[in-house]
Amino acid sequence: MKRSERLGIGLVGCGNIAGTYLRNAGLFSGVEFRACADLDEAAASRRADEFGLKALPLDALLADDAVDLVLNLTVPNAHFAVSMAALAAGKHVFTEKPLAATATEGRRLVAEAERLGLAIGSAPDTFLGAAGRLARRMVEDGAIGKVVTGTAFMMTRGMEHWHPNPQFYYQPGGGPVLDMGPYYITMLVNLLGPARRIMAMNTTGEPERRITAPGPTHGARFSVGTPTTITALIEFASGATVVAGMSWDVFRHGNHPIELHGTEGSLRLPDPDTFGGTVAISRRGADWEEHATAGLRHGRLNWPYDAPDRANYRMLGVADLAAALEEDRPARASGALALHVLEVLEGMLEASISGAPVHLPERSVRPAPLTESEAVALGG
Ligand SMILES: NC(=O)c1ccc[n+]([C@@H]2O[C@H](COP(=O)([O-])OP(=O)(O)OC[C@H]3O[C@@H](n4cnc5c(N)ncnc54)[C@H](O)[C@@H]3O)[C@@H](O)[C@H]2O)c1
Numbered sequence: 001m002k003r004s005e006r007l008g009i010g011l012v013g014c015g016n017i018a019g020t021y022l023r024n025a026g027l028f029s030g031v032e033f034r035a036c037a038d039l040d041e042a043a044a045s046r047r048a049d050e051f052g053l054k055a056l057p058l059d060a061l062l063a064d065d066a067v068d069l070v071l072n073l074t075v076p077n078a079h080f081a082v083s084m085a086a087l088a089a090g091k092h093v094f095t096e097k098p099l100a101a102t103a104t105e106g107r108r109l110v111a112e113a114e115r116l117g118l119a120i121g122s123a124p125d126t127f128l129g130a131a132g133r134l135a136r137r138m139v140e141d142g143a144i145g146k147v148v149t150g151t152a153f154m155m156t157r158g159m160e161h162w163h164p165n166p167q168f169y170y171q172p173g174g175g176p177v178l179d180m181g182p183y184y185i186t187m188l189v190n191l192l193g194p195a196r197r198i199m200a201m202n203t204t205g206e207p208e209r210r211i212t213a214p215g216p217t218h219g220a221r222f223s224v225g226t227p228t229t230i231t232a233l234i235e236f237a238s239g240a241t242v243v244a245g246m247s248w249d250v251f252r253h254g255n256h257p258i259e260l261h262g263t264e265g266s267l268r269l270p271d272p273d274t275f276g277g278t279v280a281i282s283r284r285g286a287d288w289e290e291h292a293t294a295g296l297r298h299g300r301l302n303w304p305y306d307a308p309d310r311a312n313y314r315m316l317g318v319a320d321l322a323a324a325l326e327e328d329r330p331a332r333a334s335g336a337l338a339l340h341v342l343e344v345l346e347g348m349l350e351a352s353i354s355g356a357p358v359h360l361p362e363r364s365v366r367p368a369p370l371t372e373s374e375a376v377a378l379g380g
Pocket residue numbers: 012013014015016017018037038039040043058073074075076078082096097098
């Protein structure tokens with residue numbers, strides 16, 4: 001592919017998150033949406049009209065020569081089938097998280113892409129944002145020395161206070177680890193390299209929950225079928241250990257999303273579900289030095305669009321994958337990275353149920369750092 005040619009994207013899954021990708025695409029010079037499809041034809045037509053695309057049945061989108069890459073924004077249980085069909089049609093793939101519903105399916109996707117010589121990438125790409133890049137640079141420059149230990153906390157009250165049909169979040173395949181864990185674990189792997197061993201415990205605050213979101217389902221009760229609080233101890237191949245707490249049983253807390261502690265100091269990261277925020281460092285116990293990232297590429301507050309309070313540059317990973325194809329190098333938000341992250345997440349759940357440690361296959365999946373000049377060249 002020549003630089004003048006943009007990577008043609010076919011969007012599959014025209015729901016909630018599709019709007020963010022479609023709006024952000026214009027920021028990145030190497031990509032262009034060409035067509036969209038959805039099981040729900042009306043949803044595809046709406047997005048097509050809104051963004052000047054053609055709405056097609058899925059088969060037609062997969063057969064369309066203008067589509068080089070399928071962006072899979074369907075629901076998690078459809079990720080595997082849609083990505084497999086795209087690969088079979090000779091298209092590169094970028095999928096929303098998780099890579100697949102199970103690591104077994106994830107392994108099949110990564111192997112199939114490799115066999116066919118096609119690229120597969122996966123969200124989250126937030127680690128490529130301004131805060132993730134700054135934190136990575138600090139760790140690599142030795143600003144906190146050798147990382148010894150750390151913490152990662154994602155703790156909220158759950159979903160039923162805002163989502164009118166939250167039941168699926170509370171069944172196997174859902175839960176706080178699989179839903180939100182990808183942001184935290186991907187950021188940790190970006191900073192520390194791959195994980196090798198996991199121990200964990202789980203507990204569940206309420207066997208039954210009540211929908212409090214406004215709407216026709218308000219007041220309905222439903223059963224909880226997967227643990228809602230998991231506390232894990234993750235050992236990285238580097239030797240660093242991280243305590244990870246993921247819970248939907250917490251009203252309020254004072255823990256930071258991610259902290260790392262090294263032989264020379266400590267590093268504090270903002271919410272890894274965003275691209276920007278403030279990174280803070282304490283050198284050998286000195287006061288925290290705060291580094292805002294709003295002045296860096298992909299750190300500027302741009303979301304929600306009417307009243308921005310955070311940086312949201314979803315598409316950055318797709319733009320990097322497009323550049324990777326051109327430069328004949330691995331994409332950073334790669335399928336291999338997402339597979340390792342999925343193995344960690346499954347390991348957290350499995351270890352919490354069995355009580356036995358889970359040992360992970362050795363994988364060399366830490367992406368190359370994205371430099372500031374490369375970030376600027378991608379756009380955004
Ligand atoms: N909504 C968010 O804020 C958000 C944020 C980050 C990541 N995600 C991830 O993005 C993905 C999509 O989430 P969403 O909130 O947009 O969901 P959604 O339910 O709003 O949209 C999904 C769309 O996919 C379509 N679809 C389902 N199966 C399909 C198939 N086999 N073929 C074609 N179309 C199919 C549905 O009809 C629907 O329009 C999920 O993996 C989710 O984890 C969502």
